[in-house]
Amino acid sequence: MRVLLAAGATETALIEGISAAGASPELMAHTPAADAEILAYGEPTAAPVTPVSPTGCPTPAAVTRSVREVIGFDVAVVDAGLAEPTTAPTVDLGADVAPGADVREDEAVPDAAAIFDRAHGYGASLPDDELLIGETIPGGTTTALGVLTALGEPTGVSSSLPENPLERKRRVVDEGLAASDLEPGACEGTPLEAIRAVGDPVQPTVAGVAAGALESGTGTAVTLAGGTQMVAVAALLRHAGVDAPLSIATTSFVADERGAELEAACERFDCDLTITDPGFDAPEREHVAMTRYCAGEAKEGVAMGGALSLVPDGRMADVRDRFETVCDRLGIDAERGGEGGRGS
Incomplete structure (x- = not known):
């Protein structure tokens, strides 16, 4: 089993009120690089920040890393428009992939088609029987809403925030479509045009690898x-x-927020759906990181749901134990949390 992480950035994340509170632009620029290092090495090695919300909720990379330390799996990180460099080993798709522009500009990802083509070639070259693909990109739920709207798909999105600012995201997407001279549904059957107008560079990377x-x-x-x-x-x-x-594999935290809508979307797109609950609400667990996830922060990212779906029956308690160890390694106090920020 190979877990592939597409890591990138979009200036859409800098729009006020759509990313996690307390995550400054300086910190968010380093989040994907830090996530890749945590997944690869267990902690940031060059990134100057550990992505942690002001309330003590760590990046989902900490969960995915915990699963990796318990059950083991191979990891590959693809540079899908990183804004800051990372020391994690990365796959270069053959040309520099730039971070995405603000979706309110006329073109968010001008080279969407070229990224898709290069990613397709990489995906076709992989020897694995099973491939699990995740992402890390602050602002990514807003760009996801952008492409869904451009495709004419009536599906909402989740949020790393406890209270999902969905209406604010819809206004941003409406401005983006207007800037690209598009109406909702105008890109039906032309997905790369949807990405070019209101998407982000991680999307053609993941789609291309998957298609290949x-x-x-x-x-x-x-x-x-x-x-x-x-x-x-x-x-x-x-x-x-x-x-x-x-197939789509996600967490119970996303399912708790989107519920029937998530199931309906998977049925619409003919995708098997796996939902995994890490059991962070177990009565014997009082770690602040688990409490914040149960309160609705973060929810998903960095292949968290997919990694959790790999955990064999009876081993989830081991993952929770290791998660506490990883949090301690990242400087996240069990009661007070840590400092930093991440969001989408």
């Missing part, structure tokens, strides 16, 4: 590891004519 792996003829099973951002990728793939079997 699915179409390679090797029978690779692909799981999109994430929540509503991966629903958007599934929509992009289906609009691109990719009809191969596809």
Whole structure:
């Protein structure tokens, strides 16, 4: 099993009120790089920040890393428009992928088609029978809403915030579509145009890798590891004519927020859905990080839901134990939390 992480950035994350409170622009620029290092090494090695909300909720990378330390799996990180460098080993798709622009500009990802093509080639070259693809990009739920709206898909998105600012995101998307001279649904059947107008560079990367792996003829099973951002990728793939079997694996935290809408979207895009509960509300657990997840922070990201779905029966308690160890390594106090920020 290979877990692939597409790591990138979008200036959309800098729009006030759509990313996690307390996450400054300076910190958010380093979040994907730090996430990649945590997944690869267990802690940031060059990134100057550990992504932690002001209330003590760590990045989902801490959960995914905990699963990796318990059950083991291979990791590959793809540079999908990083704003800051990372020391984690990364895959270069053959040309510099720039961070995405603010979706309110006329073009958010001008080279969406080229990114997709290069990612498709990489995905087709992978030898794995099973591929689990995750993402890290602050602001990614807003760009997910952007492409869903451009495709004419009536599906909402989740948020790393306890209170989802969905109406604010819709206003941003409406401004973005107007700037690109598009109406909702104008990109039906042309997914790369949707990304170009109101998406982010992680989307063509994930979609391209998935399409390449699915179409390679090797029978690779692909799981999109994430929540509503991966629903958007599934929509992009289906609009691109990719009809191969596809799965989405996410957390109970996303399911608690989006519920029936998430299930309906997976049915619409013909995706198997796996929802995993890490049991952070277990009565013997009082760690602030687990409490914040149960309160609705973070919810998903960095392939968290997909990684949790790999945990064998009876081993989730081991993951919770290791999560506390990883949090301690990251400087997150069990009662008071830590400092930093992450959000989308």
